[in-house]
Amino acid sequence: MRIGVDATCWQNNRGYGRHARALLSALTRLDTENRYTFFLDAPEGTEALPPRAEARFVRAVAPATVAASANGHRSLGDMWQMSRALSDPDLDLLLFPTIYSYVPVFGRARKIVMIHDVIAETYPQLTLPHPLQRLFWRAKVALGRRQADAIVTVSEYSRQGIARRFKLAPERVFVVGEANDPVFRRLPGARLTPRLAALGIHIDRRSIIYVGGFSPHKNLEALVAAFAGLATRPAFSDIRLIMVGEYEKEVFHSYFSVIKRQVEEQGIADRVIFTGFLPDEELVALLNCATALALPSLIEGFGLPAVEAAACGCPVIATKASPLPGLLGDGGIYIDPHNPVELEEALVRVLGSESLQRSMREAGLAAAGRLTWDAAAQQMMALIQKLRPVKK
Numbered sequence: 076m077r078i079g080v081d082a083t084c085w086q087n088n089r090g091y092g093r094h095a096r097a098l099l100s101a102l103t104r105l106d107t108e109n110r111y112t113f114f115l116d117a118p119e120g121t122e123a124l125p126p127r128a129e130a131r132f133v134r135a136v137a138p139a140t141v142a143a144s145a146n147g148h149r150s151l152g153d154m155w156q157m158s159r160a161l162s163d164p165d166l167d168l169l170l171f172p173t174i175y176s177y178v179p180v181f182g183r184a185r186k187i188v189m190i191h192d193v194i195a196e197t198y199p200q201l202t203l204p205h206p207l208q209r210l211f212w213r214a215k216v217a218l219g220r221r222q223a224d225a226i227v228t229v230s231e232y233s234r235q236g237i238a239r240r241f242k243l244a245p246e247r248v249f250v251v252g253e254a255n256d257p258v259f260r261r262l263p264g265a266r267l268t269p270r271l272a273a274l275g276i277h278i279d280r281r282s283i284i285y286v287g288g289f290s291p292h293k294n295l296e297a298l299v300a301a302f303a304g305l306a307t308r309p310a311f312s313d314i315r316l317i318m319v320g321e322y323e324k325e326v327f328h329s330y331f332s333v334i335k336r337q338v339e340e341q342g343i344a345d346r347v348i349f350t351g352f353l354p355d356e357e358l359v360a361l362l363n364c365a366t367a368l369a370l371p372s373l374i375e376g377f378g379l380p381a382v383e384a385a386a387c388g389c390p391v392i393a394t395k396a397s398p399l400p401g402l403l404g405d406g407g408i409y410i411d412p413h414n415p416v417e418l419e420e421a422l423v424r425v426l427g428s429e430s431l432q433r434s435m436r437e438a439g440l441a442a443a444g445r446l447t448w449d450a451a452a453q454q455m456m457a458l459i460q461k462l463r464p465v466k467k
Contacts, residue, residue: 076167082113083139101452188223192376201291232398254446265363286380301419362387385439406439
């Protein structure tokens with residue numbers, strides 16, 4: 076089969092881009108039976124495209140990773156150009172790795188559309204603050220669902236949420252899992268990089284790490300409040316909160332300014348470090364040296380930062396509103412994101428017990444080791460085979 080892939084999210088540094096790069100690289104490496112054509116709208120980062128994938132560039136005024144932002148939308152012209160390209164009659168199947176960059180198509184090809192979660196539907200005001208944005212989003216997701224021959228998501232938790240939210244038959248929604256990149260691993264004798272040390276991070280101080288965006292649904296006000304409570308206790312005088320994530324060039328809805336102001340008003344600015352975006356090599360070093368990672372989101376479709384942390388031997392404190400309890404088991408402590416007391420109590424438990432840290436580290440390493448991108452690619456290959464057109 077000739078398979079066309081909407082690869083316009085390839086250059087995105089955030090979760091969608093990381094997911095697409097990892098899944099598509101494994102898929103094109105393992106699937107030697109089918110031919111893959113990646114449709115892109117920007118040349119940056121294409122040197123890392125899988126060697127077996129053909130690249131086809133579609134001219135755009137603004138690439139999807141920029142245009143489809145919290146404060147904008149793709150132009151009709153750009154969407155039309157991509158739609159025309161993806162409607163190539165020679166294609167047998169189309170794969171959209173995320174509904175985020177979906178465009179309607181008119182070719183004969185069967186279609187797989189990935190919907191990672193229902194965060195925007197569950198908390199629309201927190202993810203799409205303007206009514207017009209919410210209208211465009213609902214229209215795009217509705218059309219994507221209607222055109223899809225199969226809808227794919229990243230966890231059983233998200234599968235149930237999608238079926239419930241959109242009133243779909245569960246058998247229409249398939250799970251293709253995720254995993255950490257192999258670069259996320261335990262480092263013997265881990266040390267901070269010079270850049271991390273220059274930010275004021277010290278290996279001999281306990282640290283709570285957050286990794287991700289600064290969107291309101293990430294529930295970071297609760298994390299800052301819980302940390303501020305701990306910071307007043309003599310037993311935790313050394314702890315630091317290190318918040319990793321892009322905040323200057325973020326295209327998704329961000330309330331970084333709210334979090335920054337809260338930190339200053341709580342009088343803990345000298346104990347909270349905002350690193351900005353970190354490349355994987357530095358993030359791995361940081362996670363290896365951290366005491367715990369906190370992911371208190373109101374909802375997560377998968378929670379990849381927590382799996383990456385577990386793969387580095389970092390204990391995890393994460394939201395129950397996610398698949399993480401089933402994925403990481405005893406590698407994490409799971410909290411009700413609407414109950415700030417649970418978050419602070421979990422932080423106290425982990426920070427205050429080296430034996431608990433050791434047991435969580437061992438359980439998390441084992442759990443993360445069971446997740447692989449090859450397994451996810453095999454799941455996608457099975458679905459592709461199921462959708463293979465019947466030859467007449």
